[in-house]
Each structure stands twice: as structure tokens, then as C-alpha cells.
Amino acid sequence: MNIEIRGISKRFGPVQANQDIDLDIRAGEVLGLLGENGAGKSTLMNVLSGLYRPDSGDIIIDGTAVSFDGPGDSIAAGIGMVHQHFMLVPVFSVVENVILGVEPTGAADYLDLDAARAQVQQINDSYGMEVPSDALIEDLPVGIQQRVEILKVLFRSADVLILDEPTAVLTPQEVEAFFGIVRALRDAGKAIVFITHKLHEILEIADRVSVLRQGRIVGNGVPSEFSEADLAEMMVGRPVSFSVGREAATPGQPVLELADVSLLDAGLEARLQSISMTVRAGEIVGVAGVQGNGQTELVEAITGLASVNAGRVTFNGIDITATSVRQRHRMGIAHIPEDRLKSGMVAGFTVAENMVLNRYYDERVARGVVIDWSRAEEQAAAACLKFDVRTPSVFLGAGSLSGGNQQKMVVARELERDVRLVVASQPTRGVDVGSIEFIHQQLMACRDAGNAVLIISSELDEILDLSDRIYVMFEGRVTAEFDNQDSCADRNAIGLAMAGVNRTEAA
Amino acid sequence: MTRAPSDTAPDAAPDAAPDTAPDTDSRLRALLAPTIATRGDLREVVLIPLLAVFLALVIGALIMMATSVAPATILKSFVAMADGSLGSMNAISETLTASIPLVMAGLGIGLAFRAGLFNIGAEGQMVVGGLATAIAAFSFTGLPMILHLPLALLIGMSVGAVYAAIAGVLRATTGAHEVISTIMLNLISFRLLDYLLRQPYIQKEGRADPISRAVLETAELPRLLTFLDPNLRLHLGLFIMLAAVAIVWWLLFRSKLGFAFRISGENPGAARYAGIRAGLTVVLAMAIAGALAGLAGATQVSGVLGRATPGFTAGIGFDAIAVALLGRSHPVGILLAGLLFGALEAGGRQMQVDAGVSIDMISIIQALIIIFVAAPLLIKRLFPPLFRNRVTAGGGHE
Missing domain, CATH: 3.40.50.300 (P-loop containing nucleotide triphosphate hydrolases)
Known part of the structure; x- marks a missing residue:
């Protein structure tokens, strides 16, 4: 036919x-x-x-x-x-x-x-x-x-x-x-x-x-x-640079450390099993894996959205295992969530409101119990310009922006403040190529400024492009770790680890 | 390889930023300039309720025709409705008096709704709040009005808040849905009222039927228009209502707590992400909603009824759900919707007197309004010219 x-x-x-x-x-x-x-x-x-x-x-x-x-x-x-x-x-x-x-x-x-x-x-x-x-x-x-x-x-x-x-x-x-x-x-x-x-x-x-x-x-x-x-x-519609032009990382002190972290879901099924990983200042660490192998729970354990059942999460040497989401946010942990519409933004709110979604209470916008919206709006406008969020106005409903601009808005909110660790989950899902390029550059700039960056993505290319080191997750475990300093990681070996093939060998 | 000539065609991208960017300052100003982007929304917010009211009145007339009410009588009944709600100083006073509890309870329901909670319990919260105010209003003797009245109202508010918070706590700790628990709390409050009204301390001396002792004069909301005519019932609650509208607006759109409420209501996932404590938010939103409903009950007792009787809330807490829906959970919308419902209430009474049409017709019209408001698509289909040219922003487009 x-x-x-x-x-x-x-x-x-x-x-x-x-x-x-x-x-x-x-x-x-x-x-x-x-x-x-x-x-x-x-x-x-x-x-x-x-x-x-x-x-x-x-x-x-x-x-x-x-x-x-x-x-x-x-x-x-x-x-x-x-x-x-x-x-x-x-x-x-x-x-x-x-x-x-x-x-x-x-x-x-x-x-x-x-x-x-x-x-x-x-x-x-x-x-x-x-x-x-x-x-x-x-x-x-x-x-x-x-x-x-x-x-x-x-x-x-x-x-x-x-x-x-x-x-x-x-x-x-x-x-x-x-x-x-x-x-x-x-x-x-x-x-x-x-x-x-x-x-x-x-x-x-x-x-x-x-x-x-x-x-x-x-x-x-x-x-x-x-x-x-x-x-x-x-x-x-214009030439695109593929590699982000990643220079060699100069990792410093560990910023994020997970030691034997385990997490059970509501049905007491293990979602994370004895996860140990380290993310140091000035490096990008990628977590590869097929969706649904514990990446969501890993991010929740790091950002405080879920409390872990065993193990310890350390941030700059401080035990944050029991610290609240808000406190972790204030300590300098930025979180780009995996699904912007589900949790990263409120589609019915304006761009300005979304820009302070998780910091509306901080000293930059709040005065006592009141939110100073004119300050929030000015900060949102500045962030829109800095992070290339293309909107005619900060008063526009965020739901009417394109996917790429919504995501850049989320990235802008998370990166416009002073952060030490960026947890970016599926940072470019459903985003146009121009925005992907921009977001990758921002994450790279964040690394080069000496921050720790953790990228969780089901797009293996994204992981390979950006990461200095790669962990592979399968069924709630870290099953393999690869060095990717000079983009030397073996794509095939990572693929096999994602499918759980070397799991028995690693165990 | 073939390339379509469209490479040279003008850019049709809706969101393409100009390549030759003006200086940063003017771009910032552009981003912050007041926008008319919400004009489409405004049309929906204003036009749909108006058309809903119109349609409900038309159907009300049709129902009357179907029950062989003479056209002249129908016309007369609408005239009576207008006359009874706006036609005289007394009519306006009655309209405003009826709208006071509707608006305040509606504010509570709307606020809870903004936080993602369906508070069906305003009626029960009014009952316990009103009863508490009645008790406070006859118990504290020898207090000056300036202390007694605020105290009595405050007690009603607090009791309403605590009563609603029960549903909030149940939701937060056990996941029990607030729709179920507030309905049950309503039932409990009705029977509790009947029971307490027969208790010796509360029941009026020498009476066998359930009726409370009368509110002392020092706890009565002063009437506002007695200088014109001693029969005008409009009371100081009008200003309390207007203050409540302003305070709820401020809370929702200016305060940190209100922002947390709105995030929780619009996107619970985002609220969790933002570190907003879901349980605390639920309890606080319910408590504030209960305080407003409690205040509605309190002003009704202290300003209109002067005592508590079985069923003294008269379904106002349920009508207030409709008011909140019609007002789209916006304080100003709720104020307008409450005034409309107050007018229907006052006008309906006149209709019954003048045209002999049952006041049940008013309830039918009110219900029809809500059905139309709840089905905006229906209205848009019925009046397509009014809604044309509306940009379906992103609708269906990938």
C-alpha cells in the first residue's frame, strides 16, 4: 500500500x-x-x-x-x-x-x-x-x-x-x-x-x-x-555542534556520597539496593540505565523526597540522610526533576510564579509571611534572559511555552542561584535540539565552575556526551562503573550492563 | 539530495526570538510589561457565569410553562424576583443580608478548593461555629460589647476551624478522603445541635422544644440601616464579609502560605518537589476553611437569628459550595456569586408572595446555574459567536 x-x-x-x-x-x-x-x-x-x-x-x-x-x-x-x-x-x-x-x-x-x-x-x-x-x-x-x-x-x-x-x-x-x-x-x-x-x-x-x-x-x-x-x-535550521567540547575534568573533594543506600517502596519491594556512589566537585557523573531501574528513587533519596531505609547520604561531609527537601535545597542542592509537568512546574501558573516555585520562602523574595512578587518578577525576567527562556512576558502561563522553553525555565530556576550539587534527571527529555544544546552547555558550565553534577538519563548519548564518569543502574543496583574522562567508555559494554548482563559477574 | 525551497521562506516560528536582540534593559522591561495575554481567560471567567445565569432563568421559565403557569404569571414572577432583590431599600438589605454567610462559607470552600480539597463540610462547620457563638453570646454577662461581640465571633470561628481540621488531620494521617469525612461530620453536627439544644444550660428556660437561650445584646451584630427603617436587617457582618474577601485574596495571592496552598492544589507533585509538607498544608487549609464557615454561622446567629435552633444554617453551607464553584474559587468571584445567590434568595421570597410560584423554583435555578458553569463546553457550543477567535493555546498541537 x-x-x-x-x-x-x-x-x-x-x-x-x-x-x-x-x-x-x-x-x-x-x-x-x-x-x-x-x-x-x-x-x-x-x-x-x-x-x-x-x-x-x-x-x-x-x-x-x-x-x-x-x-x-x-x-x-x-x-x-x-x-x-x-x-x-x-x-x-x-x-x-x-x-x-x-x-x-x-x-x-x-x-x-x-x-x-x-x-x-x-x-x-x-x-x-x-x-x-x-x-x-x-x-x-x-x-x-x-x-x-x-x-x-x-x-x-x-x-x-x-x-x-x-x-x-x-x-x-x-x-x-x-x-x-x-x-x-x-x-x-x-x-x-x-x-x-x-x-x-x-x-x-x-x-x-x-x-x-x-x-x-x-x-x-x-x-x-x-x-x-x-x-x-x-x-x-543552523549548524549544530554535537560534542559539548568537554575539557578534562579536575575533580575535587567529594560533594555527594551515598553509602549502602537502600530504599523500599510502599509494597516493601526493594527499589534501591545498597547503592554506593560518589560525585565530586568539578565533575559530571552520569547514571545510565533503562527507565524504571531505580533512577527515580535514587534522585528522591538524594533530594530528600523519599527517606531511605538503610545507608547514608552525605553532602559536603555532612550527613543529610534525615534532612528535609527544603533544607537540602537551601544547602545548595539543585534538582531538575525527571518530569517537568508532573513535578517541575505548575502549568497553570505564570512564568514568574514557576521561577520561585521551590524558593518562594527565601530571603530573596519573601518578606515575613508575604511574597514580594515584584522582586520575584524581576528575578524571573533576569533568569529568563540569562537562560534563554523565550517568553513574551513573565506573566504568561508557563503551560503555553514550548517544551524546550518550559525545561529551560526549570533549569533557570535551579541554576540561577548559588548551588553546589546539581541533580539533573532526564534534563532534556522532550526538548528541541537547540534547547538540548543550551541545557548541556549550562550543565557543563556548572561543572567548570567547580560544582558537582549528577545526570540521570535514559538517553545513553546524553550520558556519554556529558559525563566524566558513568554508573549503570539495573534493578535498583549499581551494576557497573565506567571511566569516561576522554569519552573512552565502551558504549556496548554500557548497553550490556543496562540490560543486566554482567550483573552476576559484578555481584 | 533535494531540499525544499522553503529554506528561504520567512520564519513562521511562533516563539522565535529576534536575532538582533535589543539591549538587556529593554528586554527586561518587555518581559515585565503588563500583559493582555489573559484576555481569553477573562472572557471565560466573566461570560460563562453570566450566560449560565441567563440560561438557568430561561429554563426556569420553561419549567414554569411546562407546569402550565400562565405566561403572565411567569413574567410577574421574574418581575417580583427583580423587585424583591433590588427593587427597594428593603430588598437590597435582604439581598446583602442573605449573601453574607454565603460569601464567607463560599470563601472557605473556595480556599480549600484552591488547595486541592473538596470541603463539603461548610454546613457542619457553620452549625458548630454558630452554636459556639450562641453559647458564648449568652454565657458571658457583663462584658462590654466591644469585647463580647468579637469574643463570641472568634469562638465561633475557632470551633469551626477545629471541626474542619478533624477532616484535615484524618486526611493527612490516614488518607481518609475529606469528601467522606466532611459529609459525616455534617451529619454529626446536625444531631449534636439537636442534642445540645435540649441540654439545660443551653436550652431556653421554660421551653420544651429545642431552642437556645437568646444572644445577649452585647453580642449582637449591630444593624446598619435602622436609621432609615427599623426593619432593615442588614448588619455589621457586611463589613466582616468584605474584610474576609480581602483577607482571603491576600492570603491566596500574596502570602507564602497561600502560594503553598495553590501549588498543592494545582500540582501535588510540584508541591512535594518544592518541599511543601502535604499533611500540614491539608490541615491548615481545612482549618482556615472551617474558620470562615464557622464565622458564617457565627454572624448568622449573632446578626440575624439571635439564637440557635435546629437547622438554623438552612443549607447555606451547601449553597456556598455552589457559590464557590460559580465564583471559580476566586475571592472576588465568590463575592459576586454570593451576591447573586443572595439576590435569588431574597427575590425568590418575593416571587412566592407576589406570583405564587414556589420558592423551590429558586433552588432549581440555582442548581441549573451550577450545572451550566460546570459544563463550560455546553455554553460555548450554545453561543459559538461569543467564543470565536479564541486561541486554543497549544491545544492538540504537539
Whole structure:
């Protein structure tokens, strides 16, 4: 099945999300769709999957113009979308999830699970997906859950698969396996749209690439004709420096030390097990690992959001194991939280209010029991300029800023004051390339100023780019440590440690 | 390799900063300049409640028509409603008097709501606060008014605060949801009132029915307009209400505590991140909400009723939930909503007298207003021209 997209435009208020987009999706081909957050990729794919109706333009499937009145039409036409965030029922089995909504039924509405299982198994086998069809979703690793999402669209007889940032949640090894499946699908004649902002993935998997910027297609071609630098320039609209230009670190005294820290969750399940790590002044330490292996709890233990069940946390030689969040903040621990919308900011508040979210009580803005808002606003404006937060006004609701500017706002709040330790969790998640560059520079500047920086990220590239030393976490333990002084750390070895392979050797 | 010509096309980025930046000073000034960015919001804040009231009145008229009330009577009833709420000095006095407890209890509910708490217990807090004020108001004899009146009101406030704080403490320590616990505390307060009103010290001497002794003159809120007409009931509580509006506004939007409340209400994750102690915040917000509701009960006893009787709160604490919702939990909004509900209350009584339409119609109209306010999309669909051109900021856009 081939799809021609011709002249699609879509506008939301003042924002032209898509403008005159032409795109060809062909059977037996992987089309890489590259673009920053906000470039219009999701809008375009939502048009294709029937969620949005374009303002103008045509979608032509195998020579016939179609118009979709809703996602149902698009699915019926053979277009399947695999979203970045999985839509699975955790307590259902794989088969139950796959058939949900299109259950094969017999007489008297009898649910024919056996028939379904056979059909799922057959799809499973033909693309080498190796998904256990009777396992419960909640027992499966993320990489396999993603395959269940693919099974879902294949079960609905999709010929065109749209994969939205599919590798965001995978380890390097899982990515390899995933690419194997993508190739198998392609070779079986499926058309694949692979949406990503990771350049090397485009170069590896795509047969053709289209680059979106500010709602327009700014380049088409065969990946082998491009270098990463070319693609990045097209995507961002200006030359981008990839390496942050990291000079050798000159680590000083230990600033943060964790000694045998363990933490149990509410169900008394161990989330951190005897974690020991050190972050010294003037170095960036990275924590690599697949999401959900204790990184969140590690950050909570360091920032005081969770109290540890055993072990000791020391900051500049002072035991802070029992110190409150606020006290730790005042001692000079900055925290860039992993999910800005969930905890880093209040979308309904103004930029100025967000800039003092966790220091509204300090002597710089508070007078007695009152917040001096005019001072807070002046400080917010200064921080916006210093940290390149692009907003027309500090009185604007923070929710209406772009993801990159929201994140820069959080970074500005955390770094504009005098800090000794920066705990940055997923500092550039869902952020455009320009902002990533800026945030990385700020973290690097923070290190060069002699502060300790701890970066927790599921983007291995980010860890490798920035860190002087790398810890790998797996199932709540530190399973490996790598020196990365001159970017010498072995990517493959880190990947294996992330998958827990050398865990038994390390133990 | 092909590159689309759009590389040279003008930049369409909505948030692209100018490359040629003006000097830092003027950029700072631009960031701090008053903005009209909230104009879209303003339209929602003002227009939706107004249209909700309008629609509710229309449906009220339709209901009357459906129950074969003559059109002339319907017209008469609306005229009576306007007359009874605004048509005379007495009408205005009645409107304001009715709105005093509604606004104060509404402020408490709105404040708790800002902190993320659904305080259904204003009625119960009014009961215990009002009863405590009544007891204080007949117990302390020989005090001058300047001491007795504030003391009686303060006691009502404190008892309301403590009563509401029970729900806060339960929430903070055991996770018991405040909706459930405040409803139960309401039930307890009703029966407690009935029980206590029959106790020898409280019950009026020589009476068999549950009724408290009368408030002493030194603890009565003075009436304000008796120089015009001795029957005008508007009392000093009006100024207490206005002060409460100002204080709650200050608390929410100027004080550290209010900021902590608002963070907790808007994003509990961010509150935790900011080191705000969730348990303490819940207890404090409930206590302040209870103090305001308690004060509503206290002014009602001391300014209007002069004693406590079974059911003396008359559902005001429940109507105040509607007032807080209609006022969007903003002190000024609550003031306006309270005045509207006070007007409906006063006008409804006149409607019953003049047109013979049951005062139940007022309750129906009030409920309809709330339904429309709670469903802004419905109003937007019904009056699309008024809401056009509104920028759906980021809506649906990636």
C-alpha cells in the first residue's frame, strides 16, 4: 500500500503546525521522519491517523483520495499507529490486549480466545517477535510491551505502520532487536513511517528520510547521502555542534556520597539496593540505565523526597540522610526533576510564579509571611534572559511555552542561584535540539565552575556526551562503573550492563 | 539530495526570538510589561457565569410553562424576583443580608478548593461555629460589647476551624478522603445541635422544644440601616464579609502560605518537589476553611437569628459550595456569586408572595446555574459567536 500526502496544511490558532506537506509512504520501505519537538511530526501523523482533519491538502491511498472522519476510518484503510506512550491494560494478557476492541466472537457473543491466540501467534512468528501470548502485560519488559503494540496494529491488518519515537524507552540492545523486527516488517511489504529525532537511527534504519522543520518539509532524500551534521542542520535550521567540547575534568573533594543506600517502596519491594556512589566537585557523573531501574528513587533519596531505609547520604561531609527537601535545597542542592509537568512546574501558573516555585520562602523574595512578587518578577525576567527562556512576558502561563522553553525555565530556576550539587534527571527529555544544546552547555558550565553534577538519563548519548564518569543502574543496583574522562567508555559494554548482563559477574 | 525551497521562506516560528536582540534593559522591561495575554481567560471567567445565569432563568421559565403557569404569571414572577432583590431599600438589605454567610462559607470552600480539597463540610462547620457563638453570646454577662461581640465571633470561628481540621488531620494521617469525612461530620453536627439544644444550660428556660437561650445584646451584630427603617436587617457582618474577601485574596495571592496552598492544589507533585509538607498544608487549609464557615454561622446567629435552633444554617453551607464553584474559587468571584445567590434568595421570597410560584423554583435555578458553569463546553457550543477567535493555546498541537 502506498500513500501520497499532497499539500497538507493544518493550523492551530496562530501556529501553522503543517504547511504544504508532501510526503510519499511506500510499501516495502522505511520512511524516516525527522524533526524536533514542535516541528509538526505528530500533527502530520495525527492527520494521517484520522485524529485531525487537515485544513487543506489530500491523502491519496493507492491512487484514490481519501478523507478520514476519525481514527476508525484510518484503521479501516490499513494505517496503524504505534504511540510513544503505550496504551495497554497492564492486568490483561498479551492476547487480550491485542484483540481489545476487535474481539473475535462466536455464537451468542462467545469470546473465542483460542482463535485469537492462534492468529496472534501466527503474526508473532512471521515477524520473529517472540512475544509470549499469555503473559500479563505488567510482567513484560518495556521492549516486549512495545511489540505488543505492534501486534495490535498488525492484528487490525495494518499495511502502513507509524512508529512514533519507538526507541525512546529501549536499551541499545533492545533497539537492535527492534530494528530487526522493523526490517522484517519492511521485507514483508509493509510501509513503515519511523518518527524520531535521533539522527543515527535514521541513518541506520531508514530507506528514505524526510526532515520537518516549523511545519514544512525542508529536505528529502536517501540517508546515505547525508551525514549526521547535514541532517541536524536541516532539522534545526543552523549548524549544530554535537560534542559539548568537554575539557578534562579536575575533580575535587567529594560533594555527594551515598553509602549502602537502600530504599523500599510502599509494597516493601526493594527499589534501591545498597547503592554506593560518589560525585565530586568539578565533575559530571552520569547514571545510565533503562527507565524504571531505580533512577527515580535514587534522585528522591538524594533530594530528600523519599527517606531511605538503610545507608547514608552525605553532602559536603555532612550527613543529610534525615534532612528535609527544603533544607537540602537551601544547602545548595539543585534538582531538575525527571518530569517537568508532573513535578517541575505548575502549568497553570505564570512564568514568574514557576521561577520561585521551590524558593518562594527565601530571603530573596519573601518578606515575613508575604511574597514580594515584584522582586520575584524581576528575578524571573533576569533568569529568563540569562537562560534563554523565550517568553513574551513573565506573566504568561508557563503551560503555553514550548517544551524546550518550559525545561529551560526549570533549569533557570535551579541554576540561577548559588548551588553546589546539581541533580539533573532526564534534563532534556522532550526538548528541541537547540534547547538540548543550551541545557548541556549550562550543565557543563556548572561543572567548570567547580560544582558537582549528577545526570540521570535514559538517553545513553546524553550520558556519554556529558559525563566524566558513568554508573549503570539495573534493578535498583549499581551494576557497573565506567571511566569516561576522554569519552573512552565502551558504549556496548554500557548497553550490556543496562540490560543486566554482567550483573552476576559484578555481584 | 533535494531540499525544499522553503529554506528561504520567512520564519513562521511562533516563539522565535529576534536575532538582533535589543539591549538587556529593554528586554527586561518587555518581559515585565503588563500583559493582555489573559484576555481569553477573562472572557471565560466573566461570560460563562453570566450566560449560565441567563440560561438557568430561561429554563426556569420553561419549567414554569411546562407546569402550565400562565405566561403572565411567569413574567410577574421574574418581575417580583427583580423587585424583591433590588427593587427597594428593603430588598437590597435582604439581598446583602442573605449573601453574607454565603460569601464567607463560599470563601472557605473556595480556599480549600484552591488547595486541592473538596470541603463539603461548610454546613457542619457553620452549625458548630454558630452554636459556639450562641453559647458564648449568652454565657458571658457583663462584658462590654466591644469585647463580647468579637469574643463570641472568634469562638465561633475557632470551633469551626477545629471541626474542619478533624477532616484535615484524618486526611493527612490516614488518607481518609475529606469528601467522606466532611459529609459525616455534617451529619454529626446536625444531631449534636439537636442534642445540645435540649441540654439545660443551653436550652431556653421554660421551653420544651429545642431552642437556645437568646444572644445577649452585647453580642449582637449591630444593624446598619435602622436609621432609615427599623426593619432593615442588614448588619455589621457586611463589613466582616468584605474584610474576609480581602483577607482571603491576600492570603491566596500574596502570602507564602497561600502560594503553598495553590501549588498543592494545582500540582501535588510540584508541591512535594518544592518541599511543601502535604499533611500540614491539608490541615491548615481545612482549618482556615472551617474558620470562615464557622464565622458564617457565627454572624448568622449573632446578626440575624439571635439564637440557635435546629437547622438554623438552612443549607447555606451547601449553597456556598455552589457559590464557590460559580465564583471559580476566586475571592472576588465568590463575592459576586454570593451576591447573586443572595439576590435569588431574597427575590425568590418575593416571587412566592407576589406570583405564587414556589420558592423551590429558586433552588432549581440555582442548581441549573451550577450545572451550566460546570459544563463550560455546553455554553460555548450554545453561543459559538461569543467564543470565536479564541486561541486554543497549544491545544492538540504537539
